[in-house]
Amino acid sequence: MNLVALPAFTDNYVWMLHDGRRAIVVDPGDAPPVEAALEAQGLELQGILVTHHHADHVGGIDHLRHRLQGPVHGPARERIPAPFEPRREGDTLEAIGLRFEVLEVPGHTAGHIAYLTHDAGADPILFCGDTLFSAGCGRLFEGTAAQLHDSLQRLASLPGRTRVCCTHEYTVSNLRFACAVEPDNAQALQHLRHCERLRDEGAITLPSSIVLERQINPFLRCAEPAVVTAARREGAADESPVAVFAALREWKNRFR
Numbered sequence: 013m014n015l016v017a018l019p020a021f022t023d024n025y026v027w028m029l030h031d032g033r034r035a036i037v038v039d040p041g042d043a044p045p046v047e048a049a050l051e052a053q054g055l056e057l058q059g060i061l062v063t064h065h066h067a068d069h070v071g072g073i074d075h076l077r078h079r080l081q082g083p084v085h086g087p088a089r090e091r092i093p094a095p096f097e098p099r100r101e102g103d104t105l106e107a108i109g110l111r112f113e114v115l116e117v118p119g120h121t122a123g124h125i126a127y128l129t130h131d132a133g134a135d136p137i138l139f140c141g142d143t144l145f146s147a148g149c150g151r152l153f154e155g156t157a158a159q160l161h162d163s164l165q166r167l168a169s170l171p172g173r174t175r176v177c178c179t180h181e182y183t184v185s186n187l188r189f190a191c192a193v194e195p196d197n198a199q200a201l202q203h204l205r206h207c208e209r210l211r212d213e214g215a216i217t218l219p220s221s222i223v224l225e226r227q228i229n230p231f232l233r234c235a236e237p238a239v240v241t242a243a244r245r246e247g248a249a250d251e252s253p254v255a256v257f258a259a260l261r262e263w264k265n266r267f268r
Contacts, residue, residue, distance in 0.1 A: 013110070013132040015175070017216055018045040023181040024068055025218065027139055029132060034058045034108040036082075038127070038139045039179050043072030050079060059107035062086035062096070063141025064124040069179065082107065087116075089123030099125055117143045117167065119160025120150030126167070128174075136174040138222075140167060145178045146220040147200070148186030149231040151265065157258035161234065164257075168232045172223030183207050183217035186229075189267050193230040193242045193260065200228040230260055 014032070017025040020042035027038040028049060036059040040046050050057055059082040062070055073084060073093045085105055088098035099105065101116040110131040117126050120142045127139040142150035143160070144167050152160060167176075187204035194200060203224070207217045226232055233239045234253040239260070244251065248259035 039069040040072040041068035043075035058082040060084040064121040065090040087123040117163035119155035122154040146183040161257040174222040175219040
């Protein structure tokens with residue numbers, strides 16, 4: 013099974029899984045990159061997985077329907093271009109011979125979901141939309157800090173080798189923030205230098221992994237003493253993980 017990131021817009025990725033004949037795509041906000049990849053490799057589009065309703069994740073769906081030979085799957089509690097199969101916590105679905113588990117991970121949006129498969133190779137694959145980024149997380153547009161913190165902790169508990177397929181190339185800027193939060197985090201600094209080299213070469217920084225994110229992502233490290241101290245300096249109400257998370261998210265919003 014082949015995992016491919018298709019660049020879209022300025023910093024989005026549409027993820028594609030294919031076996032050389034059949035393909036599914038995740039969050040196709042833009043149709044042309046998907047159509048070009050399908051044409052170039054002679055692939056049949058057999059399904060679309062959607063994590064949330066934002067336009068840069070759903071804008072290409074209707075343009076791809078003439079190619080689609082299967083359903084669109086999306087969050088049951090959000091407005092996704094119809095028709096689509098509404099998916100909720102605990103649902104499973106099958107596409108191109110793979111079984112996916114649906115996880116509800118609200119916070120960035122109210123009904124955000126993620127998809128997890130253990131069938132596409134030795135390592136599980138997580139399609140997490142805009143909930144978890146490498147070294148970062150999504151903004152709080154519709155949910156609460158408590159919701160997004162809980163969602164991230166849930167994803168952090170997945171097997172360490174899980175490949176993290178988020179949908180934006182934000183890694184370098186996120187790592188610069190992570191190093192501001194934890195200046196002594198050697199793993200974060202090392203990964204920043206690595207990702208800067210990748211971007212200079214025109215390469216992408218994803219997928220990440222859960223084990224790496226536990227080491228470098230301040231939003232998954234809200235109980236670490238250095239992170240707590242930094243968050244308190246930035247106005248965290250107390251030292252609880254949710255208060256630390258909320259302060260970090262506000263800090264990141266204004267970080268340059």
